[in-house]
Structure formats: structure tokens, C-alpha cells
Amino acid sequence: MLGCLVAGRPLQTDAVQVAGDKFVFRLVDYEQLSHLVVLLLGTVPFPPGTGGAVYFSFPGPEGGQVWQLLGFISNDKPSAIFRISGLKAGEGGSHPFGGMCAPRAPGSVAQVGVSVEPLEQLVQQTPVSNASVSTVEPFLLFTQRMLDSLYNFASSFALTQAQMSPSPTESFIPASCLLRWYQNFQRRLAQNPNFWRS
Incomplete structure (x- = not known):
């Protein structure tokens, strides 16, 4: 259903379903990354009236995970490019993932979370400012x-x-x-x- 793409790496389609409507991708060595693309693969659309809120999570300086909202994708906008290089210094925000994270691995690992939510709710959310979606x-x-x-x-x-x-x-x-x-x-x-x- 979902894919995560980073330049120079193969397309990831191995999202871990951490809840019925929540999916998480793991990104190893995320410090080297500047942008990522989250997309619908075209095999299974979102249920009508819903889309996917896209969150980025990285290890916080005091332990735990810092989650930040990047934006969203939908059936009408099936892919988006997000800048993640400036997020590391930012503060975490509210997120729907709680403790539902993909298993941690040793080393530098970040996570990209996609939460299926109503479109009316998605368009009212404010993404973190320095993750502005790149325009092509x-x-x-x-x-x-x-x-x-x-x-x-x-x-x-x-x-x-x-x-x-x-x-x-x-x-x-x-x-x-x-x-x-x-x-x-x-x-x-x-x-x-x-x-x-x-």
C-alpha cells in the first residue's frame, strides 16, 4: 500500500503495521538524508474520505523518540517530497503513535510513520515549518x-x-x-x- 523512497536507496515497501491504521518505516543512518518521498504504491488506495498523515521520528537527545508532522498524502495526492535535514534540532509534537514503534535496531535509526486519518482533520494540521514539502x-x-x-x-x-x-x-x-x-x-x-x- 505505502512506499518510502530516499535518493540512492531502494524503494522501501516493508512498513511495519503497528496498529490497524498506522504504519512505520525504519530509516537507517538518517543523519545523511536530506529529503524523503512517501507514496501510495497504487495497489490499495486509502479508504474514501481519508489520507495518511506523515510523521518523522528520530532519537531524542535525552532518550525516547521525537516525532514531527511532515504533512500528508491522499488518493488525490498520492506522493509527497519532504525535507528532513533540518528537523533534528526541532522540538517534538503530538503524534498518534504513542509507544507503537517499529523494533529498534542498534545504530542511527529514524522512523517514518503514516497514520490513516480523515481528510478534514489532515488539512487542518500544521506540519513542522522546516519540513516544507519540496515543489518540483x-x-x-x-x-x-x-x-x-x-x-x-x-x-x-x-x-x-x-x-x-x-x-x-x-x-x-x-x-x-x-x-x-x-x-x-x-x-x-x-x-x-x-x-x-x-
């Missing part, structure tokens, strides 16, 4: 416009085979090849806006 829309818009510009520029030089004159020093690329690349790039960008980083 401006980047996607820039990339789309850049691809359009490249395709339009290259297409302006298109010639039919009848118009071509032999030129041993020039290479010609079929416009259909560029169009295929353009469509493939758009599809991959829609699936994962950060695919180009790998």
Missing part, C-alpha cells in the same frame, strides 16, 4: 519548455529526402528519432521528476 512544478515546467524548444529548433532544420544533397561532412538524424526521444523523456519525467539524477 517549476522544474517540470522548465524541463517541458526546454524540450519543446529543442524539438522546435531541431525541426526547423528538417528536410525531406528529396531536398537533401549529399554532404560527406554532415550527419543527419531522422526527426522521428528525436520525437521518440522527446516522448520517452516526457514519459520518464512524468513518472519520476528526478530520474535524470541517477
Whole structure:
């Protein structure tokens, strides 16, 4: 049902169900992380009228766990990117997990908790301020416009085979090849806006 993704690591789908409507992922060596993505896998949606409040938990300086609300996901917003690098110094807040935590392991382990709650309640909650959800829309818009510009520029030089004159020093690329690349790039960008980083 849920997944947790951190750059450079495999997608985690092994959430521990600590209650009927609460799930926890473990993140080893969390100090190195700056962002994480929490997403619905598309196999099982949230029940109608509900979504998932996303919490981040890390070991507190005086023992115990510090829990902070990052935001939420829903069937209409099935994924979100959260910044976690600045959370370590912050104060903990109220959370629905109580003592229901995934088993602790030695070393540096944090937890990402997802609590299924009514959407009316989720939209009224205030996430911790320095966990602002990263936005990728401006980047996607820039990339789309850049691809359009490249395709339009290259297409302006298109010639039919009848118009071509032999030129041993020039290479010609079929416009259909560029169009295929353009469509493939758009599809991959829609699936994962950060695919180009790998």
C-alpha cells in the first residue's frame, strides 16, 4: 500500500503495521538524508474520505523518540517530497503513535510513520515549518519548455529526402528519432521528476 523512497536507496515497501491504521518505516543512518518521498504504491488506495498523515521520528537527545508532522498524502495526492535535514534540532509534537514503534535496531535509526486519518482533520494540521514539502512544478515546467524548444529548433532544420544533397561532412538524424526521444523523456519525467539524477 505505502512506499518510502530516499535518493540512492531502494524503494522501501516493508512498513511495519503497528496498529490497524498506522504504519512505520525504519530509516537507517538518517543523519545523511536530506529529503524523503512517501507514496501510495497504487495497489490499495486509502479508504474514501481519508489520507495518511506523515510523521518523522528520530532519537531524542535525552532518550525516547521525537516525532514531527511532515504533512500528508491522499488518493488525490498520492506522493509527497519532504525535507528532513533540518528537523533534528526541532522540538517534538503530538503524534498518534504513542509507544507503537517499529523494533529498534542498534545504530542511527529514524522512523517514518503514516497514520490513516480523515481528510478534514489532515488539512487542518500544521506540519513542522522546516519540513516544507519540496515543489518540483517549476522544474517540470522548465524541463517541458526546454524540450519543446529543442524539438522546435531541431525541426526547423528538417528536410525531406528529396531536398537533401549529399554532404560527406554532415550527419543527419531522422526527426522521428528525436520525437521518440522527446516522448520517452516526457514519459520518464512524468513518472519520476528526478530520474535524470541517477
